[in-house]
Amino acid sequence: MELEFTIGGLSQALASKELSSVELTQMALSRLRERGAKHRVARELTEARALAEAKASDERRAKGKTLGPHDGIPYGVKDLLATKGIPTRWGSVGHGDQVFDYDATVVKRLSEAGAVLVAKLSMIELAGGGGYDVPWATDMGGAVLSSANPALWAGGSSSGSGAAVGLGCLPFAIGSETSGSILCPCAFNGISGIRPTYGRVSRHGAMALSWTLDKIGVLSRAAGDSATVLSVIAGRDPADKSTTFRPFAMESGSRKPVVGVVKEAFAANRASACEEGYNRVIENLRRQGYEVVPVTMPPVPSAGLAVSILVDGDGASAHENFIRSEKIEQMPDKQQLAGLKASLEQPTVDYLWAMRVRTEMESANAVWRECDVLFRPIFYQGALAADKPLSQTWVRMGNTDIPLANLLGWPAAAIPMAEDPVTKGPIGGQFIGPAYADADCLRVAIDATRRPD
Amino acid sequence: MEKLTRRELTAGAIALGLGIGMRPAEAQNTPQTPAVTDAEKLLADARAQLKSIGAARRQIKLADGSEPATTFIPERP
Numbered sequence: 148m149e150l151e152f153t154i155g156g157l158s159q160a161l162a163s164k165e166l167s168s169v170e171l172t173q174m175a176l177s178r179l180r181e182r183g184a185k186h187r188v189a190r191e192l193t194e195a196r197a198l199a200e201a202k203a204s205d206e207r208r209a210k211g212k213t214l215g216p217h218d219g220i221p222y223g224v225k226d227l228l229a230t231k232g233i234p235t236r237w238g239s240v241g242h243g244d245q246v247f248d249y250d251a252t253v254v255k256r257l258s259e260a261g262a263v264l265v266a267k268l269s270m271i272e273l274a275g276g277g278g279y280d281v282p283w284a285t286d287m288g289g290a291v292l293s294s295a296n297p298a299l300w301a302g303g304s305s306s307g308s309g310a311a312v313g314l315g316c317l318p319f320a321i322g323s324e325t326s327g328s329i330l331c332p333c334a335f336n337g338i339s340g341i342r343p344t345y346g347r348v349s350r351h352g353a354m355a356l357s358w359t360l361d362k363i364g365v366l367s368r369a370a371g372d373s374a375t376v377l378s379v380i381a382g383r384d385p386a387d388k389s390t391t392f393r394p395f396a397m398e399s400g401s402r403k404p405v406v407g408v409v410k411e412a413f414a415a416n417r418a419s420a421c422e423e424g425y426n427r428v429i430e431n432l433r434r435q436g437y438e439v440v441p442v443t444m445p446p447v448p449s450a451g452l453a454v455s456i457l458v459d460g461d462g463a464s465a466h467e468n469f470i471r472s473e474k475i476e477q478m479p480d481k482q483q484l485a486g487l488k489a490s491l492e493q494p495t496v497d498y499l500w501a502m503r504v505r506t507e508m509e510s511a512n513a514v515w516r517e518c519d520v521l522f523r524p525i526f527y528q529g530a531l532a533a534d535k536p537l538s539q540t541w542v543r544m545g546n547t548d549i550p551l552a553n554l555l556g557w558p559a560a561a562i563p564m565a566e567d568p569v570t571k572g573p574i575g576g577q578f579i580g581p582a583y584a585d586a587d588c589l590r591v592a593i594d595a596t597r598r599p600d
Numbered sequence: 601m602e603k604l605t606r607r608e609l610t611a612g613a614i615a616l617g618l619g620i621g622m623r624p625a626e627a628q629n630t631p632q633t634p635a636v637t638d639a640e641k642l643l644a645d646a647r648a649q650l651k652s653i654g655a656a657r658r659q660i661k662l663a664d665g666s667e668p669a670t671t672f673i674p675e676r677p
Binding site for chain 1 (some may be wrong): 650656657668
């Protein structure tokens with residue numbers, strides 16, 4: 148019988164002693180070495196640590212002292228999270244010798260829950276700071292390839308996290324998003340995920356790109372797994388003062404969240420496959436008793452401009468030493484390199500404009516008077532070619548509120564929704580909610596991915 | 601709010617996609633992979649891009665007295 152590579156499926160297999168955590172960990176490592184390597188998903192396998200953690204998990208289980216559903220389950224983290232004694236390269240050749248002497252808070256919390264770290268997963272260099280134009284802006288010697296089709300890109304910047312989960316090497320992985328970097332690989336690999344509310348998850352030990360935009364989140368094979376992992380990693384961390392004191396819990400209230408939909412530009416973007424998948428999701432939700440209502444997004448100034456300015460300003464400051472060093476010349480994407488250098492010259496008045504316009508954008512919260520969550524495609528088109536610059540391929544992908552939602556700290560849960568009939572490139576959907584409504588987003592995502600009866 | 605030109609809108613909108621995405625003007629105007637050997641030209645392009653973003657944002661007028669968002673919101677239990 149095929150092992151279901153979800154946290155639920157694997158946890159059950161461990162509990163029934165169908166396999167041990169050491170065996171499961173070896174299986175994950177083997178998958179990463181075989182199918183994973185062809186897609187360039189892992190920058191570093193953490194085998195010694197993984198086997199030690201798995202052995203400890205098996206010993207706990209033998210004594211009847213398991214730590215919960217994540218005990219003994221293998222996972223990977225985007226290579227921008229610090230791991231004690233293991234290289235953390237930020238997707239960057241110029242940071243190839245960087246090793247921290249501590250674990251990021253997220254890694255620490257997962258270890259405390261018994262999860263087994265098996266890999267540091269590949270990513271777009273510096274999470275795309277400076278503006279990247281090529282999918283091969285990595286330290287992997289090429290683009291990370293979509294789990295659905297190796298001719299396609301796995302998305303960015305949490306590329307390896309998306310592809311490793313999509314390929315079934317891992318049941319879940321940790322990624323990060325500044326503006327799209329969890330949602331995009333979820334979409335391009337046909338998997339689920341959660342970009343949590345800003346401040347929900349500690350960034351201690353994570354590379355900074357933008358201090359007021361960066362979020363750590365989860366990519367998983369099942370939407371429900373994103374919820375259980377979020378419950379482990381969420382919560383106040385004194386080491387990251389931006390974290391909230393508000394607890395995260397999946398509520399099981401009887402009232403289903405009201406799902407809002409906006410007028411989508413399917414026709415203008417020639418997005419018939421996306422439209423069909425989108426309609427199937429709505430139909431599925433309605434069959435389960437969800438109310439789906441048309442809503443109008445309040446008009447807001449250009450969110451994309453503000454994101455661009457904030458990321459340039461914060462990124463230039465966070466990486467100034469690197470930008471002014473000779474190491475920057477090793478970047479494979481010379482356009483990104485130039486963008487980083489230029490960003491040192493961003494006027495302060497532009498930065499403050501972006502922070503002020505961000506305040507004005509809070510008017511968009513008015514949409515939450517009409518619904519509890521918004522349902523939108525992540526992009527109108529499927530995963531893009533892996534061997535072409537994005538400036539050639541990024542066509543009719545649409546503007547689906549990714550910058551606005553990131554500026555306002557809104558959470559979003561990703562689901563697989565459709566695929567391009569020609570390229571087989573996956574197309575994703577997202578449930579966006581107001582700040583701290585992570586549980587509502589996940590609840591609807593879990594129901595939306597249930598097979599219709 | 602004044603209307604933006606197509607190029608300026610693109611400059612802002614495209615930055616959305618990928619977590620920062622590609623440089624907007626190039627995304628619209630460069631038909632092929634840039635010949636990435638000319639670092640000076642790329643840097644000049646990037647500086648021009650920075651200016652074009654500044655110009656675009658200046659067309660979006662802020663309300664008098666509006667204040668910047670804070671870096672983080674301190675909360676107490």
